[in-house]
Each structure stands twice: as C-alpha cells, then as structure tokens.
Amino acid sequence: MEKLFDINELGYSVRCKLFYDKDIHAIDKVVIATHGFGGFKDNKSVEKFAERIDTKYKGFGVITFDWPCHGQDARKKLLISECQTYLKLVIDYALKHLKAKALYNYSVSFGGFNPLKYIADNGNPFERIALRSTSVKLYDIMSSTISEDDHKKLSRGKEVLAGRDRKMKISKEFLDSLKTIDEEIAGFDYIDYAESILMIHGTLDDSVPIENAKEFSDKNIIELVEVEKADHRFSDPKRMDFAIQKIIDFFAPQNS
Numbered sequence: 001m002e003k004l005f006d007i008n009e010l011g012y013s014v015r016c017k018l019f020y021d022k023d024i025h026a027i028d029k030v031v032i033a034t035h036g037f038g039g040f041k042d043n044k045s046v047e048k049f050a051e052r053i054d055t056k057y058k059g060f061g062v063i064t065f066d067w068p069c070h071g072q073d074a075r076k077k078l079l080i081s082e083c084q085t086y087l088k089l090v091i092d093y094a095l096k097h098l099k100a101k102a103l104y105n106y107s108v109s110f111g112g113f114n115p116l117k118y119i120a121d122n123g124n125p126f127e128r129i130a131l132r133s134t135s136v137k138l139y140d141i142m143s144s145t146i147s148e149d150d151h152k153k154l155s156r157g158k159e160v161l162a163g164r165d166r167k168m169k170i171s172k173e174f175l176d177s178l179k180t181i182d183e184e185i186a187g188f189d190y191i192d193y194a195e196s197i198l199m200i201h202g203t204l205d206d207s208v209p210i211e212n213a214k215e216f217s218d219k220n221i222i223e224l225v226e227v228e229k230a231d232h233r234f235s236d237p238k239r240m241d242f243a244i245q246k247i248i249d250f251f252a253p254q255n256s
Contacts, residue, residue: 001019001020001021001022001024002017002018002019003017003018003020003024004016004017004018005017005018007065007089007090007093009089009092010085010089012082012085012086012089013073013074014065014066014073014086014089014090015041015065015066015071015072015073016041016063016064016065016090016093017041017042017063017064017065018061018062018063019046019047019050019051019054019061019062019063019064020054020060020061020062021054021055021058021060024061024098026058026059027059027060027061027098027099027100028059028099028100028101028102029057029059029060029061029100029101029102029103029104029127029253030060030061030062030063030094030098030100030102030103030104031049031050031053031060031061031062031063031103031104031105031106031251032063032064032087032090032091032094032103032104032105032106032126033046033049033050033062033063033064033105033106033107034064034065034067034087034105034106034107034108034111034112034114034115035064035066035067035070035108035109035110035111036108036109036110036111036133036135037109037110037135037142037163038070038163038164038165038166039070039071039108039109039111040066040070040071040072040165040166041064041065041066041071042071043064045108045234045240045244046062046064046106048240048244049062049106049244049247049248050062052244052245052248053248053251056248057248057251057252057253059253060251061094061098061100062106063090063093063094065086065090067083067086067110067111067114068082068083068086069163069166069168069169070163070166070168071166076168076169077159077168077169077170077171078162078168078169078170078174079174079177080114080117080174080177080178080181081177083114084114084117084118084121087114087115087118088118088122091103091125102127103125103126103127104126104127104128104129104130104251105126105128105129105130106129106130106132106247106251107129107130107131107132107134108131108132108133108134109132109133109134109135109207109208109232110135110138112131112132112133112134112135113134113135113136113138113181113185115129115131116131116134116136116185116188116190117181117184117185119188119190119193120184120185120188124193124196126196127196128196128197128198128250128251129193129196129197129198130197130198130199130200130246130247130250130251131197131198131199131200132199132200132201132234132243132247133200133201133202133205133207133208133232133233133234134199134201134208134213134216135208136182136185136186136208136212136213136215136216137182137186137212138178138181138182139175139178139179139182140182141207141208142162142170142175142178143175145162146160146162154170154171154172154175155172157171157172159171186216189220190220190222191220191221194220194221194222194223197220197222197223198222198223198225198246198247198250199213199216199217199222199223199224199225200224200225200227200243200246200247201213201224201225201226201227201230202226202227202229202230202231202232202234202239203226203227203228203229203230204229204230204231205230205231205232206231206232207232208232210226225243225246227239227242227243230243
C-alpha cells in the first residue's frame with residue numbers, strides 16, 4: 001500500500017510517501033529512506049526495497065520524502081540547515097503519528113550525508129542505518145561538478161544552478177557549509193554506533209570514490225560491503241537486488 005502526505009510544520013511542507021503492508025495501524029517499525037542529490041521520493045529503488053521488506057517482515061513501514069528543492073518540494077535554494085529540519089520533521093512524524101517503536105534509516109549518496117550530520121548534532125535515533133554510495137567529503141564532490149565559470153560567479157556572491165532533472169540554486173555559503181560539515185563528520189567519533197551502521201559501495205562509483213567510503217569506514221570500524229562493478233546508482237538490477245537484500249537482512253528484527 002502507498003500513502004502520499006505532507007508534513008506541514010514550522011512553515012515547511014515536506015512531501016512524503018509511506019509504503020506499508022495492508023494495515024497502517026500495524027506499523028511499529030519505520031524505515032526513513034532518503035534519496036540522493038538531484039533525486040526525488042518517487043524512485044524505483046525505494047519502492048522495490050519497501051515491497052521486499054514488507055513481504056519478508058511484519059510491521060515495517062517505509063517513509064521517503066523530497067529533500068528541499070527536490071522533486072515536488074516548493075523551495076528553490078538549497079540549504080543543509082533545511083535538509084536537517086526536514087529529516088527531524090520526518091523522524092518526529094514517525095514517532096508521534098505512526099507511533100513507531102523503532103526507527104531505521106536507508107540513505108543513498110547525498111541522502112546519507114544528512115543523517116551523519118544529524119547524528120553528530122543530535123545523537124542517533126536509529127536502530128540500524130544502511131548507507132549506499134554515501135557522500136562523505138561532499139564539498140570536494142560538489143565542488144568538482146561545478147564549472148569554472150560558475151565558481152567565478154559564486155566567488156562574486158552570485159548564485160548558480162545545480163541539479164539534473166530539476167535545477168536548484170546554490171551559493172558560496174552553501175559550499176562553505178559543506179566544507180564545515182565535512183570537517184565535523186570527519187572529526188566525529190561514530191564508533192559507538194558502528195555495529196548499527198552498514199555501508200555499501202560500488203567499486204566503479206565515479207561520483208563518490210570508494211576510497212572515501214573505505215577511509216570513513218576504517219576510521220569508525222564500520223562494515224563496508226564493496227560491490228564489484230557497481231556504479232554510483234547501482235544501475236545494474238542484479239547489483240541493486242544484492243544491495244537491497246543486504247540491507248533487508250541487516251534490518252532483520254531478530255538482529256535489532
């Protein structure tokens with residue numbers, strides 16, 4: 001089953017989708033699934049994940065939502081502070097409205113950067129966290145995708161457009177905030193949460209180098225599953241199926 005809804009709080013409207021198996025009142029475990037930069041909540045990989053976890057285990061619901069400036073979201077200028085607010089609003093909704101007894105997180109790329117910052121600032125609200133193709137050192141990644149002309153505009157205080165299907169405004173302040181947050185994440189000790197975190201990364205990821213994931217996982221003693229010949233999006237269906245199954249097994253209720 002699917003349900004579209006908005007969380008209207010603090011002057012924001014977070015566009016969400018909930019996947020669940022038949023009875024919404026039977027949900028007691030919620031997975032918050034976040035998409036990557038330039039993506040949106042209506043994506044097939046989350047839908048496939050939700051279908052499979054609902055089929056295998058009872059009581060799971062999966063919430064996905066549009067980050068600010070993505071999908072159907074109304075905002076036009078991307079700010080990490082607002083991404084953090086959206087994540088908190090979804091967490092609060094799962095706990096207060098769905099009465100979730102346990103929260104899980106499945107995040108992809110840019111989506112994984114945000115829970116890592118949230119944990120550094122607020123502690124870890126999740127029983128288990130699965131990070132696929134996670135963007136650590138996001139400043140370097142984002143900066144490398146911006147043209148020289150746009151870098152010059154940013155240095156003059158102008159905004160430039162970024163994104164794929166939908167363009168959004170970013171500023172020098174946005175890039176500077178990424179650099180600061182990268183330093184915070186690099187300096188934060190995630191070892192206390194290491195057993196509850198799983199990282200999955202493709203060896204052929206040309207957007208987020210697997211070396212970044214290795215460095216982060218080694219420092220924090222987090223399990224990293226390297227998927228041979230998988231690209232950033234896990235566009236090969238067999239490799240995507242492998243990643244989804246790994247995550248579902250990691251989220252298995254008897255392991256939590």
